[in-house]
Amino acid sequence: MQTSNIPILITGRVNLANDPSFAARIVEGLKPKYDVVHFCFSPEAFVEEFPNLMKGESVTPSSALGSNIQRGKSLLPRKPVAVIAGGGLIDEEVAAMQALEGGDQIPWVHMPKDFRTRFGPQMIGLENAMAERLDALNLS
Structure with a gap:
Protein backbone atom coordinates (compact mmCIF):
# COMPACT_ATOMS: atom_id res chain seq x y z
CA MET A 1 0.00 0.00 0.00
CA GLN A 2 1.34 3.42 -0.95
CA THR A 3 2.08 5.59 2.06
CA SER A 4 3.85 8.52 0.41
CA ASN A 5 0.72 10.67 0.41
CA ILE A 6 0.10 12.97 3.37
CA PRO A 7 -2.16 11.54 6.11
CA ILE A 8 -4.87 13.89 7.38
CA LEU A 9 -8.01 13.76 9.50
CA ILE A 10 -11.24 15.58 8.69
CA THR A 11 -13.85 16.46 11.29
CA GLY A 12 -17.00 18.52 11.25
CA ARG A 13 -20.77 18.34 11.38
CA VAL A 14 -21.49 16.10 8.44
CA ASN A 15 -25.14 15.67 7.47
CA LEU A 16 -25.41 13.17 4.67
CA ALA A 17 -29.13 13.80 4.16
CA GLY A 29 -11.13 14.62 -4.21
CA LEU A 30 -8.13 15.06 -1.92
CA LYS A 31 -6.30 12.10 -3.45
CA PRO A 32 -3.60 11.37 -4.45
CA LYS A 33 -1.68 14.03 -2.50
CA TYR A 34 -3.67 13.67 0.72
CA ASP A 35 -4.80 10.48 2.42
CA VAL A 36 -7.82 10.92 4.68
CA VAL A 37 -6.88 8.34 7.29
CA HIS A 38 -9.83 9.15 9.56
CA PHE A 39 -13.09 11.07 9.13
CA CYS A 40 -15.24 12.17 12.10
CA PHE A 41 -18.79 13.28 11.37
CA SER A 42 -19.26 15.09 14.70
CA PRO A 43 -17.30 16.80 17.46
CA GLU A 44 -18.42 14.04 19.81
CA ALA A 45 -16.91 11.35 17.57
CA PHE A 46 -13.71 13.37 17.34
CA VAL A 47 -13.42 13.60 21.14
CA GLU A 48 -13.80 9.82 21.41
CA GLU A 49 -11.52 8.84 18.53
CA PHE A 50 -8.76 11.42 18.07
CA PRO A 51 -6.67 10.99 21.26
CA ASN A 52 -6.35 7.24 20.75
CA LEU A 53 -5.47 7.68 17.09
CA MET A 54 -2.72 10.11 18.04
CA LYS A 55 -1.36 7.52 20.49
CA GLY A 56 -0.95 5.16 17.53
CA GLU A 57 -3.86 2.93 18.51
CA SER A 58 -6.12 1.33 15.94
CA VAL A 59 -9.40 3.25 16.03
CA THR A 60 -12.35 2.39 13.82
CA PRO A 61 -13.95 5.67 12.72
CA SER A 62 -17.62 5.89 13.61
CA SER A 63 -18.10 7.33 10.11
CA ALA A 64 -16.66 4.14 8.56
CA LEU A 65 -14.48 6.41 6.38
CA GLY A 66 -10.73 6.60 6.35
CA SER A 67 -7.87 4.64 4.89
CA ASN A 68 -6.86 3.27 8.29
CA ILE A 69 -9.88 0.95 8.04
CA GLN A 70 -8.25 -0.73 5.05
CA ARG A 71 -5.03 -1.22 7.01
CA GLY A 72 -6.83 -3.55 9.39
CA LYS A 73 -5.60 -4.60 12.80
CA SER A 74 -2.37 -6.16 11.52
CA LEU A 75 -0.77 -2.84 10.51
CA LEU A 76 -0.25 0.24 12.62
CA PRO A 77 -2.65 3.04 11.76
CA ARG A 78 -1.27 6.11 10.06
CA LYS A 79 -1.39 9.15 12.32
CA PRO A 80 -2.66 12.35 10.73
CA VAL A 81 -0.15 15.16 10.29
CA ALA A 82 -2.93 17.77 10.02
CA VAL A 83 -6.61 18.19 10.88
CA ILE A 84 -9.26 19.91 8.78
CA ALA A 85 -12.14 21.20 10.90
CA GLY A 86 -15.29 21.97 8.93
CA GLY A 87 -16.81 25.42 8.77
CA GLY A 88 -19.91 24.24 10.61
CA LEU A 89 -17.87 24.02 13.80
CA ILE A 90 -17.67 27.12 15.96
CA ASP A 91 -14.32 28.44 17.17
CA GLU A 92 -14.91 27.22 20.73
CA GLU A 93 -15.52 23.66 19.51
CA VAL A 94 -12.33 23.70 17.48
CA ALA A 95 -10.38 25.10 20.43
CA ALA A 96 -11.73 22.31 22.67
CA MET A 97 -10.69 19.72 20.08
CA GLN A 98 -7.23 21.25 19.78
CA ALA A 99 -6.89 21.00 23.57
CA LEU A 100 -7.32 17.21 23.48
CA GLU A 101 -4.28 15.00 23.93
CA GLY A 102 -2.26 15.18 20.72
CA GLY A 103 -4.14 18.20 19.39
CA ASP A 104 -1.19 20.50 19.81
CA GLN A 105 1.15 18.17 17.89
CA ILE A 106 -0.18 18.95 14.43
CA PRO A 107 -1.45 21.94 12.43
CA TRP A 108 -5.15 22.64 12.02
CA VAL A 109 -7.17 24.17 9.20
CA HIS A 110 -10.56 25.57 10.21
CA MET A 111 -12.61 26.01 7.06
CA PRO A 112 -14.51 29.31 6.68
CA LYS A 113 -18.03 29.56 8.00
CA ASP A 114 -19.32 30.81 4.63
CA PHE A 115 -18.57 27.52 2.88
CA ARG A 116 -22.24 26.76 2.13
CA THR A 117 -22.69 30.14 0.46
CA ARG A 118 -19.47 29.77 -1.52
CA PHE A 119 -19.90 26.14 -2.59
CA GLY A 120 -23.68 25.69 -2.66
CA PRO A 121 -25.77 23.03 -0.91
CA GLN A 122 -23.83 20.19 -2.56
CA MET A 123 -20.53 21.93 -1.68
CA ILE A 124 -19.02 21.23 -5.08
CA GLY A 125 -15.37 22.28 -5.06
CA LEU A 126 -14.95 22.20 -1.28
CA GLU A 127 -12.28 19.52 -1.61
CA ASN A 128 -10.21 21.89 -3.78
CA ALA A 129 -10.45 24.63 -1.14
CA MET A 130 -9.38 22.12 1.50
CA ALA A 131 -6.39 21.05 -0.59
CA GLU A 132 -5.35 24.69 -1.11
CA ARG A 133 -5.36 25.31 2.64
CA LEU A 134 -3.42 22.11 3.29
CA ASP A 135 -0.91 23.02 0.57
CA ALA A 136 -0.29 26.33 2.36
CA LEU A 137 0.90 24.38 5.42
CA ASN A 138 3.79 22.86 3.43
CA LEU A 139 3.24 19.43 4.97
CA SER A 140 5.47 16.50 4.19
Whole structure:
Protein backbone atom coordinates (compact mmCIF):
# COMPACT_ATOMS: atom_id res chain seq x y z
CA MET A 1 0.00 0.00 0.00
CA GLN A 2 1.34 3.42 -0.95
CA THR A 3 2.08 5.59 2.06
CA SER A 4 3.85 8.52 0.41
CA ASN A 5 0.72 10.67 0.41
CA ILE A 6 0.10 12.97 3.37
CA PRO A 7 -2.16 11.54 6.11
CA ILE A 8 -4.87 13.89 7.38
CA LEU A 9 -8.01 13.76 9.50
CA ILE A 10 -11.24 15.58 8.69
CA THR A 11 -13.85 16.46 11.29
CA GLY A 12 -17.00 18.52 11.25
CA ARG A 13 -20.77 18.34 11.38
CA VAL A 14 -21.49 16.10 8.44
CA ASN A 15 -25.14 15.67 7.47
CA LEU A 16 -25.41 13.17 4.67
CA ALA A 17 -29.13 13.80 4.16
CA ASN A 18 -28.48 16.49 1.53
CA ASP A 19 -25.82 14.51 -0.32
CA PRO A 20 -25.04 10.95 0.78
CA SER A 21 -21.89 10.91 -1.34
CA PHE A 22 -20.48 14.12 0.15
CA ALA A 23 -17.91 12.62 2.52
CA ALA A 24 -16.68 10.01 0.05
CA ARG A 25 -16.39 12.71 -2.63
CA ILE A 26 -14.23 14.83 -0.32
CA VAL A 27 -11.98 11.85 0.49
CA GLU A 28 -11.57 10.98 -3.20
CA GLY A 29 -11.13 14.62 -4.21
CA LEU A 30 -8.13 15.06 -1.92
CA LYS A 31 -6.30 12.10 -3.45
CA PRO A 32 -3.60 11.37 -4.45
CA LYS A 33 -1.68 14.03 -2.50
CA TYR A 34 -3.67 13.67 0.72
CA ASP A 35 -4.80 10.48 2.42
CA VAL A 36 -7.82 10.92 4.68
CA VAL A 37 -6.88 8.34 7.29
CA HIS A 38 -9.83 9.15 9.56
CA PHE A 39 -13.09 11.07 9.13
CA CYS A 40 -15.24 12.17 12.10
CA PHE A 41 -18.79 13.28 11.37
CA SER A 42 -19.26 15.09 14.70
CA PRO A 43 -17.30 16.80 17.46
CA GLU A 44 -18.42 14.04 19.81
CA ALA A 45 -16.91 11.35 17.57
CA PHE A 46 -13.71 13.37 17.34
CA VAL A 47 -13.42 13.60 21.14
CA GLU A 48 -13.80 9.82 21.41
CA GLU A 49 -11.52 8.84 18.53
CA PHE A 50 -8.76 11.42 18.07
CA PRO A 51 -6.67 10.99 21.26
CA ASN A 52 -6.35 7.24 20.75
CA LEU A 53 -5.47 7.68 17.09
CA MET A 54 -2.72 10.11 18.04
CA LYS A 55 -1.36 7.52 20.49
CA GLY A 56 -0.95 5.16 17.53
CA GLU A 57 -3.86 2.93 18.51
CA SER A 58 -6.12 1.33 15.94
CA VAL A 59 -9.40 3.25 16.03
CA THR A 60 -12.35 2.39 13.82
CA PRO A 61 -13.95 5.67 12.72
CA SER A 62 -17.62 5.89 13.61
CA SER A 63 -18.10 7.33 10.11
CA ALA A 64 -16.66 4.14 8.56
CA LEU A 65 -14.48 6.41 6.38
CA GLY A 66 -10.73 6.60 6.35
CA SER A 67 -7.87 4.64 4.89
CA ASN A 68 -6.86 3.27 8.29
CA ILE A 69 -9.88 0.95 8.04
CA GLN A 70 -8.25 -0.73 5.05
CA ARG A 71 -5.03 -1.22 7.01
CA GLY A 72 -6.83 -3.55 9.39
CA LYS A 73 -5.60 -4.60 12.80
CA SER A 74 -2.37 -6.16 11.52
CA LEU A 75 -0.77 -2.84 10.51
CA LEU A 76 -0.25 0.24 12.62
CA PRO A 77 -2.65 3.04 11.76
CA ARG A 78 -1.27 6.11 10.06
CA LYS A 79 -1.39 9.15 12.32
CA PRO A 80 -2.66 12.35 10.73
CA VAL A 81 -0.15 15.16 10.29
CA ALA A 82 -2.93 17.77 10.02
CA VAL A 83 -6.61 18.19 10.88
CA ILE A 84 -9.26 19.91 8.78
CA ALA A 85 -12.14 21.20 10.90
CA GLY A 86 -15.29 21.97 8.93
CA GLY A 87 -16.81 25.42 8.77
CA GLY A 88 -19.91 24.24 10.61
CA LEU A 89 -17.87 24.02 13.80
CA ILE A 90 -17.67 27.12 15.96
CA ASP A 91 -14.32 28.44 17.17
CA GLU A 92 -14.91 27.22 20.73
CA GLU A 93 -15.52 23.66 19.51
CA VAL A 94 -12.33 23.70 17.48
CA ALA A 95 -10.38 25.10 20.43
CA ALA A 96 -11.73 22.31 22.67
CA MET A 97 -10.69 19.72 20.08
CA GLN A 98 -7.23 21.25 19.78
CA ALA A 99 -6.89 21.00 23.57
CA LEU A 100 -7.32 17.21 23.48
CA GLU A 101 -4.28 15.00 23.93
CA GLY A 102 -2.26 15.18 20.72
CA GLY A 103 -4.14 18.20 19.39
CA ASP A 104 -1.19 20.50 19.81
CA GLN A 105 1.15 18.17 17.89
CA ILE A 106 -0.18 18.95 14.43
CA PRO A 107 -1.45 21.94 12.43
CA TRP A 108 -5.15 22.64 12.02
CA VAL A 109 -7.17 24.17 9.20
CA HIS A 110 -10.56 25.57 10.21
CA MET A 111 -12.61 26.01 7.06
CA PRO A 112 -14.51 29.31 6.68
CA LYS A 113 -18.03 29.56 8.00
CA ASP A 114 -19.32 30.81 4.63
CA PHE A 115 -18.57 27.52 2.88
CA ARG A 116 -22.24 26.76 2.13
CA THR A 117 -22.69 30.14 0.46
CA ARG A 118 -19.47 29.77 -1.52
CA PHE A 119 -19.90 26.14 -2.59
CA GLY A 120 -23.68 25.69 -2.66
CA PRO A 121 -25.77 23.03 -0.91
CA GLN A 122 -23.83 20.19 -2.56
CA MET A 123 -20.53 21.93 -1.68
CA ILE A 124 -19.02 21.23 -5.08
CA GLY A 125 -15.37 22.28 -5.06
CA LEU A 126 -14.95 22.20 -1.28
CA GLU A 127 -12.28 19.52 -1.61
CA ASN A 128 -10.21 21.89 -3.78
CA ALA A 129 -10.45 24.63 -1.14
CA MET A 130 -9.38 22.12 1.50
CA ALA A 131 -6.39 21.05 -0.59
CA GLU A 132 -5.35 24.69 -1.11
CA ARG A 133 -5.36 25.31 2.64
CA LEU A 134 -3.42 22.11 3.29
CA ASP A 135 -0.91 23.02 0.57
CA ALA A 136 -0.29 26.33 2.36
CA LEU A 137 0.90 24.38 5.42
CA ASN A 138 3.79 22.86 3.43
CA LEU A 139 3.24 19.43 4.97
CA SER A 140 5.47 16.50 4.19
